[in-house]
Amino acid sequence: MLWVNIFTKKIEVNLVTASKITQAETSAVLTSSGYVVAQRKASVASKATGRLIYLRVVEGGPVKKNQIIARIEDEDVKALLQLAKANLSLKKAELPDTKNKYERQKILYEKNLGTKSNFESFKKAFDSEKRLKQFEPKIEQKFFEEQSELMANFIRILGIFITVIFSLGATIGAMITMYATVANRTIEIGTLRSLGFSRRSILAVFLFESILISLAWGIIGVAFALGLQFFSISTLNFASFSEISFSFALSSDIIIGSLIFACSMGIFGGFLPSVRAARMNIINALRAG
Numbered sequence: 001m002l003w004v005n006i007f008t009k010k011i012e013v014n015l016v017t018a019s020k021i022t023q024a025e026t027s028a029v030l031t032s033s034g035y036v037v038a039q040r041k042a043s044v045a046s047k048a049t050g051r052l053i054y055l056r057v058v059e060g061g062p063v064k065k066n067q068i069i070a071r072i073e074d075e076d077v078k079a080l081l082q083l084a085k086a087n088l089s090l091k092k093a094e095l096p097d098t099k100n101k102y103e104r105q106k107i108l109y110e111k112n113l114g115t116k117s118n119f120e121s122f123k124k125a126f127d128s129e130k131r132l133k134q135f136e137p138k139i140e141q142k143f144f145e146e147q148s149e150l151m152a153n154f155i156r157i158l159g160i161f162i163t164v165i166f167s168l169g170a171t172i173g174a175m176i177t178m179y180a181t182v183a184n185r186t187i188e189i190g191t192l193r194s195l196g197f198s199r200r201s202i203l204a205v206f207l208f209e210s211i212l213i214s215l216a217w218g219i220i221g222v223a224f225a226l227g228l229q230f231f232s233i234s235t236l237n238f239a240s241f242s243e244i245s246f247s248f249a250l251s252s253d254i255i256i257g258s259l260i261f262a263c264s265m266g267i268f269g270g271f272l273p274s275v276r277a278a279r280m281n282i283i284n285a286l287r288a289g
Contacts (some may be wrong), residue, residue, distance in 0.1 A: 019129050177269075179272075187286065203278040211267060215263055218263070234245065
């Protein structure tokens with residue numbers, strides 16, 4: 001026994017009490033069998049939360065009407081307000097650019113158009129699909145334009161034919177009017193010739209009168225054509241059995257061209273009567289009265 005006590009080292013053993021706990025209790029910071037009342041955080045109408053600066057009531061204590069029971073730190077709310085104001089300023093700065101993009105997309109939508117880059121990317125993806133080789137992608141406006149090309153050419157040719165016929169009729173009418181004017185002014189022509197006016201002067205006077213009359217009626221015709229812009233005409237497209245609707249659209253080039261065409265009709269219609277007036281004999285013209 002003495003030998004065992006000398007050469008054997010003592011071992012200390014710590015005794016603890018073990019108890020069985022649940023999984024929830026191992027991860028909980030605070031375990032309580034009752035309930036915990038938080039007095040460091042508060043919520044007001046679920047709109048603003050913050051740390052309590054001070055609290056003037058206790059649980060179960062009485063309160064009165066309009067009594068201030070607590071004060072909440074509002075630094076977080078002020079920071080959120082400043083952030084909201086900054087975002088609002090940013091959106092206001094972006095608003096003009098957004099409006100321009102909206103108007104551009106609206107115009108493209110109304111005209112059934114799209115950007116060229118979008119169509120090219122779509123066409124590239126379309127052509128890469130082998131099952132769609134027998135089809136050809138087209139913009140909607142171009143497709144319907146090709147479908148109505150036959151009818152559009154017919155209407156264009158018909159309009160040109162009617163324009164030529166009416167122009168010839170108007171030119172002949174201007175010529176008849178100027179011949180009548182020359183016949184009614186025979187004495188005046190003879191008087192002017194006797195006063196020393198040359199044949200060129202007589203020719204220029206009657207030709208200018210013819211141009212002025214044609215220009216006046218051309219302006220009246222343009223005024224009537226302006227009213228036709230408010231009406232649209234529709235017809236059937238026999239190629240696709242769809243409806244074609246068109247209307248008159250006058251531009252500055254069309255108006256100027258119409259007035260020049262009216263003046264040219266006055267020149268062609270009044271040239272021969274003006275030549276007759278210029279070649280009239282002075283004695284015969286004076287005797288005609």
